Amino acid sequence: MVDPLIEKAKNGSEHAFRMLIEMHKQYVFKCIFGVLRNQKDAEDASQEVWMKIYTSLPQYEHQGFKTWMTRIAVNHAIDCKRRKARQTEELVDDLPVKESQDVVERRLLRKEQKQLVLSHLEEVPESYREVIEGFYIKEKSYQELANEQHVQVKTIETKLYRARLWMRKHWKEEDFI
Incomplete structure (x- = not known):
């Protein structure tokens, strides 16, 4: 079933898109926070996710809006987390090396996987x-x-x-x- 609000937003209605944001902003924030575990980072990422949703809306094919939106939010949050991890690694690279890079990478990947499992645990x-x-x-x-x-x-x-x-x-x- 085609949601008329989504259709209006797809066709360029800013009012319809604002209504979608109001309806789903808490949910999107929770998805992102589940991965990032940081209030400020999650707030910033939420803004970026809504921009991505807006620009991707023409490609949406009516196959579960919430699922589609969740995928965008979680993938963006993971990208943010990886970006932050890379920045941290760059800072760590400037310090004397106490642990091998493989150990650090494995630890970061394990932590990232834990966050993903946690964000899906309610299912x-x-x-x-x-x-x-x-x-x-x-x-x-x-x-x-x-x-x-x-x-x-x-x-x-x-x-x-x-x-x-x-x-x-x-x-x-x-x-x-």
Whole structure:
């Protein structure tokens, strides 16, 4: 079904686009904040995302506006985070090297992946959410998770296996690259 407000915005109505912003600005901010975890950076990125949405609107093909908008917001936030990481690396390059660049890169990628998983965690069925958060985000061992949940380690292994299957089936790979 074609949303008339989106159609008006696509056809150049600034008023319709302002209404879209009002309707979705909190959601877009939350998506961006979920990746950046910094109020000021998320506010700045939100402004940039709305500009991207405005310029990309003619290419929108009515296949889930919220999903389309989310993809733009999250991808932009990831780009911002990478840009900031590169700037930090440049500053670190000027300092004496204590860690190899590979270690720093792996740490940054792991942190970035954690943020992506966190931003998508609400989509995961509740039965898997706790084990995913414990293992991937809090980096707990199978044994620690089993002790916390008062279950056998094999139960945790099974839950993680099923959670991974669910994630592969429901999450698009390009969202996590």
